[in-house]
Amino acid sequence: MKDMALAQEAVLPPQPRSYEGVNWEGLKTLYLREVRRFWKVGMQTLAAPVVTALLYMLVFVVAVGGGRAVNGVAYGAFVAPGLIMMQILSNAFANSSSSLLQAKFNGLMGDFMTPPLTPLEHLIGFGLGAATRGIFVGAVAAVAVIPFARLPMEAPWAVAFFGLGAALIMGFVGIMAGLWAEKFDHMAAVTNFVIMPMTFLSGTFYLIERLPEPFRSFSKFNPVFYLIDGFRYGFIGRHEGSLAAGVAMTLGLIAFTGFVCFRMFETGYKIKT
Numbered sequence: 425m426k427d428m429a430l431a432q433e434a435v436l437p438p439q440p441r442s443y444e445g446v447n448w449e450g451l452k453t454l455y456l457r458e459v460r461r462f463w464k465v466g467m468q469t470l471a472a473p474v475v476t477a478l479l480y481m482l483v484f485v486v487a488v489g490g491g492r493a494v495n496g497v498a499y500g501a502f503v504a505p506g507l508i509m510m511q512i513l514s515n516a517f518a519n520s521s522s523s524l525l526q527a528k529f530n531g532l533m534g535d536f537m538t539p540p541l542t543p544l545e546h547l548i549g550f551g552l553g554a555a556t557r558g559i560f561v562g563a564v565a566a567v568a569v570i571p572f573a574r575l576p577m578e579a580p581w582a583v584a585f586f587g588l589g590a591a592l593i594m595g596f597v598g599i600m601a602g603l604w605a606e607k608f609d610h611m612a613a614v615t616n617f618v619i620m621p622m623t624f625l626s627g628t629f630y631l632i633e634r635l636p637e638p639f640r641s642f643s644k645f646n647p648v649f650y651l652i653d654g655f656r657y658g659f660i661g662r663h664e665g666s667l668a669a670g671v672a673m674t675l676g677l678i679a680f681t682g683f684v685c686f687r688m689f690e691t692g693y694k695i696k697t
Contacts, residue, residue, distance in 0.1 A: 451545045454536075458553025462519055469519075470561060473511045477565040480507050481572045484629055495631060497660050500573035504566075505656040506628035511565040512587060513648065516558030516594040517601070517619060520550045524602030525611055533695055543689035547599070547682060554595025555588065562587060575659045582658030582667075589674040590651045596681035603688050603695065622648045631664060647673055 462469040485500045494502040527533050536546065566575075577583070605611045625639055626632075626648040632640055643649050650670035657663040663670075689695075 447540055447542070447545055450539050450541045451549055454539075454541065454546070454549030455553050455556075458519065458523060458550060459556055461523060461553075462557045469515065469557065470564060473515060473561050474565055474568045477507045477511055478568055478572075481569050485572055495660075495662050495664070497662065498573070501575055501660055502656070503629055504569045504573040504575055505659045506626075506652050507569060508562050508566050509587070509590060509652045509655045510623055510628060512558040512562035512590050513594045513623060513651070514619070515561040516554045516591040517598040517615075519557040520554035520595050520598035521602040521605070521611060521614075522598075523550065523553075524599065525605055525608070528602075528606075537692075537695060543686050546689045547596075547686050550599050551592055551595045551682070551685070554598055555591035558591035558594065559587060562591075576661070577659060578661030579658045582654050584658075586651050586654040586658065586670070586674065589678060590655070593647075593651075593674070593677045593681055596678070596685050599685045600681070600688065603685075603693055606694070622646055625649075626652050627664060628652055633664070647677055650674070 481500070481503070484503055492499045524533075527536065541549070569575075601611060601614045605614070625635075625643050626646050627643060632643040632649065635643060644665070650665055650673050653663050653665045654667060654670040654674070657667060687693075
């Protein structure tokens with residue numbers, strides 16, 4: 425009987441591994457996994473957005489804009505920062521949302537939940553991975569559109585702040601959408617009815633003061649407008665909205681969306697049974 429008791433004790437499952445502080449190795453692995461995921465399909469994740477940006481420049485600048493000036497600057501220089509920001513926003517959102525949704529469909533969510541990673545480490549890994557894709561695609565798009573628009577650099581801090589802030593915000597929004605969505609139709613609904621309207625009603629191709637009501641008032645409460653307006657200010661030195669409001673809104677949205685994602689990971693929203 426004593427031997428049986430000892431045998432039962434010997435096959436007890438191992439205790440969870442305990443980390444003091446941050447699991448740096450696990451966090452680095454998750455981040456590199458997110459980066460290598462989009463890097464392996466570079467033609468889709470990197471080349472396609474550049475082609476899209478060039479097509480927008482061709483249509484709006486060459487065919488429509490001509491020699492026009494907007495807000496005292498050439499139309500090409502006015503539009504280019506908005507196109508770069510659009511690529512940052514859409515690619516950051518796509519990276520984290522598609523990663524989580526595909527993991528659900530392939531039954532791989534356990535690969536994220538089983539390793540000894542805290543909710544904060546999950547948040548940082550997925551968020552930084554999405555931000556990396558957004559910033560990298562934005563940089564490539566900027567190089568591609570420079571021949572069509574000679575962009576100055578009036579305030580580098582604004583370019584860095586609003587570019588990184590937008591990538592983090594949309595990366596966190598992508599995490600929320602990826603955890604919430606149960607099928608690709610749900611993700612398409614978020615993209616078509618939330619992301620796209622907010623992007624195109626943000627003054628990317630025009631001054632919002634020229635919009636009819638109620639779209640003009642809606643644009644003033646659109647966070648994407650302040651992201652693009654601040655990002656554009658960094659290049660051409662002119663802005664349509666309040667820079668102070670844009671900075672405060674960006675910091676507030678990073679904190680809010682990050683906290684919501686943290687709580688979703690912590691509670692196991694649509695992950696754990």
